[in-house]
Amino acid sequence: MATKQRGRPRSFDRETALEQAMRAFWEHGYEAVSIADLTRAMDIKAPSLYAAFGDKRSLFEEAIEAYARNYGVFTAKALSEAPTARRAADRLLHEAAVSHTLPGLPRGCMIISAATNCTEQSAEVVEALQKRRNKGIAFIESRIVTDVAAGVLPADTDAHALAVYTGAVLQGMSQQARDGADRATLEAVADVAMRAWPPERAQDRPA
Template identity: 85%
Template sequence: MATKQRGRPRSFDRETALEQAMRAFWEHGYDAVSIADLTQVMEIKAPSLYAAFGDKRTLFEEAVEAYVRSYGVFTADALAEAPTARDAANRILHEAAVSHTLPGLPRGCMIISAATNCTEQSSDVVEALQERRNASIASMERRIAADVAAGVLPPETDARALAVYTGAVLQGMSQQARDGADRATLEAVADFAMQAWPREGAGETSSDAG
């Protein structure tokens, strides 16, 4: 006797639906996107959305993870792979100029912009994205501090201030992209921002003296 199939097969592709939800959150922000909006862009009904993704908050977190994997991983990669903090910052800012202006996608960075206009009821969403941004700045600060300790950067370099500065430039580039700035403009901004960084090797002369 044939076994009875349990449940009904999903009539949609989960990854495609998640991509559409991610784009909606990325373009409009968490609070501005309703369940009705999500079911429309994902082309599924509300019961299917809840069954596959849970509630809106859970879907948003999964959408953020999908964004990081597909469009935001360059920050972590640069911090892990670049030989120096300065190289990492330069790579991050220039790759952001590309990522923030990809054709056919929402402008800017989802991690930066998706919770800018949230209400008090969505404070957990705001805090979660703040934690992600602060974690990136902390990683940059550690890379800078290590280069200062190794004599790669001058001993008077303020690792915290330089890391926050770089994060602020990155956030400003995201907003400029949303306001219409093109890739070339953002790359020029990145070039200017890197002029504020101390030059590598400036800390080596004092350790070599005597």
């Protein structure tokens, strides 16, 4: 929500400025981006930044929400819309290969990479992104547990290890994208990763 201001109306488009801030954080990470970097990227003055977005951390949190809403939404859709855990993971990893390599945007996933190598001063920022990532892994695990109970996946499936493995592959794909891996390479990685998943029992698959 925009901060209410008195006096002269804001002379910049808030959503455009937020998009530019998001890209700066996405490309360089939370700590590496200074207020001066942000004002240059957003093409506004520091007082306007503080008035519209609050401090740097508040701006980052809003940028993360914008990223999740505009670029990371495929994650929630894959995990919630696919009929089984295995197909959710397959969709998640293959759509990540596309999302991590979109032309004209920073490479990789902002939620994975934007708070790496942070100092203790940014511990709360790091923790907030860790919670987001762990929430995704927990949701994958819950889908696996459900499918094991329903007989869709084998009874001896290690739901926790398989979910963590899938999260690790997803995070690794993000880093590989930042290191220059292209979409085809990441799609091949997704194919290999899915071989670690046990096959579904065809007769028990949901219609």
